[in-house]
Amino acid sequence: MYMNETLSILVVDDSRDLLELLRRQLQDLGMNPYISDNVLEGIEILENTEIDLLITDLNMPKIGGEQLIRYCSEHFSSIPILVITGYPSVNSAINVMKLGALEYLIKPFTADELEDALRSMLGAKTVREEVQTTAVIENFQGIIGSSKKMQHLYNTIQRTKSNRATILVSGESGTGKELVARAIHYSGDFSSAPFVPVNCGAIPDQLLESELFGHLKGSFTGAITNRAGFFQAADGGTLFLDEISNTSLEVQAKLLRAIQEKEVTSLGSTKSQKINVRIVTASNVNLLELIAQGKFREDLYYRLNVISIEIPPLRERENDILALLKYFNLKFSKEQSKSKLKFDRNALSALNKYAWPGNVRELENFVQRLVVMHDDNITINEIPNYMKSKVQLDKSASLSMSLKEVEKDYIQKVLSANNNNKTKAAEILGIDRKTLREKLK
Template structure:
């Protein structure tokens, strides 16, 4: 066997590139045949020196090396690769006599090892796992054909099937109900459906029905006219009118109050909205996309969600799988987030250590993609080297994931929540709320204006019998 890299037969462009290192010509030939049969492109060499030259010439995605090699052995090869290419996964082939060395190397960062004679299925499984962990950062699907779903990072068969259904239903004007656990990316899927639809050039408007106080939700959705209630100092277009011609995404629709469900049903039936305080309805043309993590069947059974509204919204149902059911996407997502977050924090981070990526791929992820993003943000903010180490990922997973905010953002959020609490406590009476806050009324009014809060919206019933207020910023699902 020559000691220079010799590429095997051509493979499809999408095939993974595997470097195989063994001085046993028969075993090298067998490994090459098996890997090629699995669709991989193989470079076969018979020494550590030739392997280093091959890696320098054309970096593979995985190295499969025997422990015992002439000259520099497989462990020394791993050490050298770890120094120069720390994110490159290595699988060691070992005879029984060198198992302790392979176990020790695994503790130092080798992805895994196989004992000779190895089972073909075990080889295929370990190669597939290692290649999943060495996935490059995600790129947007090429060309206009993939632009509609560019924000959804995935290569799993489960997601491919879901996206196929989503694109098919996008061409119609049917209402779509997206089901899935919190943090799975329901709003991203809704945006993708909008971009693939004939309404793509028109507005996409999102509102989280569970994040807006009930007293404000009607005004937020349908708008209000000047003088409709105390504090309504100008006409306000609701989100239905803002989305005219496009799509309106109603997130957490299962949290909508029963009284608003009746009004929403009327809007869907009549294709008109009546702003709070208005006498005449306003025509609207919107496509409704909605989402929930709640069990709507149970909500129907206990009467907290209207059956007629359910069937209006649920013309087509799409189920977003939890992250634990699409684990092959985890390395892709983690690297995708890392690229963006490293820029945010000004860090020169190249990727994850193989053992760190392995841990991410096997973690339970009850918070789904949102939790993964938060963990990657934590390790990005704390990274000190070019590679995210295992210890940093372990630390982030032990600590409950929290949303990372700047001090200014956290202060802004606290201030707004504090003001809402005071207005609720005082039934919208500014003098009482300002007294509790130890602020004069002028300053208190400025704070309310800064956060878009209307005192009249917190007074139960307005003189006209309507409730409402100035709009709050809609909050979408991550």
């Protein structure tokens, strides 16, 4: 199966033999093909069927493929268009791209080349690339996403939500570790009890112990009243300790005792207090490396890591980028009392391929900035250059290199960065596949 869901593909070509071949190839990829040998019938299928992608020949009797491309772009702008032709020319390639085609294949092409082109156009899963009309497939306790890795995450949350075992949530910065902790708490049996989040990295180390366990009046300078700590505040519910790696060894020792004995002792007191708290911790650094450096207690690590949950980075979440884009577009548009932004397919393609090193937080901030600064359509021109290409020219390259040598070096870097995928490389380079093949020769 090529996709997680069946995609409907319309193929228009005057060659019945090629139509039959493409029909079989698309079915092998798990897609639902509609075929037509003329433009008028193709338009009728577009009008009466929910089509996810159009493949069309250029040179056909009576009405040619350019008219079909123009019609589809004007009336069904969310449908990506792949052009196939046996009579290639630079001018025709430029013309069909201007009309709205997204990809261009030269006959004869292999099944692998067809699949590469479809993967590039569909982002390995998405159907329509108009985010404003794409439904958010999954919204689990405020977590957006339907990729396989996110489905696995939801399943883990469901299995752990109603027990008291300690949970360690790991993941890169910006992946949403507190959101996962909240999902665990509010979907479980203790949802009516307190959820207390604590950012251990934001509290000075000398105050963290007091904040966690509480203190009595006079126990230290500034302790003018008795005060309960976060453990007491979360009694019966969930205590979420974010950035647990920032705690000192002294605080770690007291955390270990609190977990083992299920009791805490406030600063200045000699009397312990029983607590019934489910502890969820999070870290964006490798705690095993800190253990090796002597900065984190190994015995505490194993106490915290009874259940391990790893949040995948956004770049590994298949097509969740587009669902999140839609969600944040709607959210911030409402906040600003503005109409939702509309993204053209080229802008969406660039955003879908960008690695998002800052993960969901980076995407959220990016969409918020777009909503504030723009009022209508977002084209490729509004996308920053660093998001449009995965590779950059080597700054250390010799200035004595000729332009031809620089071009050759850059093409090789683009191909290498995209696992030798010529379709993706041609898109990044801004040329068609035929031109790229010629340059490679």
